[in-house]
């Protein structure tokens with residue numbers, strides 16, 4: 001069986017992954033596109049919106065992060081948002097066309113007293129007809145179970161880099177801690193969103209290691225966010241050298257080939273990328289983005305700019321589910337994709 005056939009394998013080896021990275025760029029993109037088309041509509045891109053529900057003062061020391069309490073990044077800290085505020089933001093995101101709402105908290109892990117609030121957020125956002133995703137740091141088995149029972153669809157928990165590079169980026173937890181949380185999320189039956197960051201000053205071998213780890217988990221993550229480092233002044237990685245942009249595209253392409261059925265998200269870093277580079281990422285098999293002007297603490301492209309980009313590329317938002325407001329049972333709410341089409345029809 002050809003390694004490019006699109007068959008789902010969880011036994012990838014580092015030499016195989018390295019060999020993919022070493023292909024001529026055009027061959028790599030062609031193969032990624034072939035795999036992509038076996039499993040997806042190559043012109044459909046899923047759109048998620050992010051909200052930081054608790055910002056800053058994080059006890060972890062992730063060297064890339066604006067929210068770590070270990071560095072002075074000038075960030076305004078915020079306590080856990082009120083449930084009503086989160087629901088209002090989710091409704092806005094839905095009205096602008098997002099199909100998934102991702103809530104992130106700057107926690108090492110949620111405290112027991114936080115759980116009732118986050119569980120209620122899941123239920124209320126889900127009731128808007130949105131898919132729900134959370135990223136709250138490490139979970140134990142019981143917390144994962146509670147989130148699953150509340151109806152959380154996805155849990156995001158990134159491996160970020162290779163196992164051997166990890167302790168140069170984060171020292172307050174281990175790679176095994178991350179793998180343990182991912183196992184709890186899987187065991188609780190939630191969909192797994194796990195990916196990493198590119199541009200941390202890592203070597204290509206670290207990118208090989210990260211993708212090999214993700215592609216040899218017991219099951220591939222349903223969603224694989226590939227973030228380009230957003231450099232944050234005041235963090236140890238605030239002035240790291242830029243990575244060759246083609247290496248970022250290669251990382252997307254290799255992720256697509258290794259995990260043919262997963263959604264590969266062109267995640268943080270789009271604001272700093274030219275649109276031509278984003279288009280190459282879609283060609284390499286990225287089929288999901290964060291949509292809306294803000295990621296967690298940093299800027300994302302304007303929604304209108306993304307609508308225009310989709311229009312220029314002939315891309316349409318992937319429709320995942322009908323959107324109904326249960327409290328208005330008989331009245332269907334506009335489907336996000338139709339909103340995009342309306343906007344795209346008038347976009348210049």
Ligand code: SAM
Pocket residue numbers: 064065066104105106107108135136137138156157158160196197227228229230231232268269296
């Ligand atoms: N505190 C939780 C955790 O780390 O698991 C959840 C929030 S954390 C901000 C979510 C992810 O955002 C991180 O795992 C990392 O991959 C990504 N991220 C954070 N800061 C970033 C930056 N400056 N550039 C790119 N990605 C970043």
Ligand code: DTB
Pocket residue numbers: 050066102104135156158195196225226227230267268295296297298299
């Ligand atoms: C992911 O992989 N990227 C998102 C989401 N999961 C939570 C976060 C990106 C954060 C970028 C930096 C910031 O805005 O603070």
Ligand code: SF4
Pocket residue numbers: 058059060061062065066067068069105106107108137
């Ligand atoms: Fe905290 Fe998450 Fe930022 Fe690390 S990435 S400092 S755990 S918010």
